[in-house]
Amino acid sequence: MRRATVLPSGASLVERRDLPxxxxxxxxxxxxxxxxxxxxxxxxxxxxxxxxxxxxxxGGSRLTSDELHRTPFAAVHEVGDAPWA
Structure with a gap:
């Protein structure tokens, strides 16, 4: 099991092998x-x-969503009505 821990908050995210x-x-x-x-x-x-x-x-490891979620595991940027969106 692999785990990412973000410091200084100590928040952790565990990799699941069964995730599609x-x-x-x-x-x-x-x-x-x-x-x-x-x-x-x-x-x-x-x-x-x-x-x-x-x-x-x-986008490499970049992710996107139509919802804004604050998370210690990523920086989030609101794109809005950008021409590529």
Whole structure:
């Protein structure tokens, strides 16, 4: 089991092996840039589940969602009515 822990908060996210891959999607209302601890430990799929989102097509580890979720595991940017959204 691999775990990402974000300091100084100590918040942890555990990678689940049984989690199906999220569907790639176009950029939605919010763009999430996962903390490097999440990227290196691997629970990016768990973060996608937490934010009700999925990976951005061609975006590496970046995630997107149409909902704004504050999380210690990623920086979130509201995209709004950007031309690519």
């Amino acid at each position: 891959a999220s569907d790639v999607r176009p950029v939605g209302r919010c763009l999430y840039v996962p903390d490097s601890a999440v990227v290196h430990a691997g629970p990016v799929g768990e973060l996608a589940l937490e934010i009700a989102g999925g990976p951005v097509e061609g």
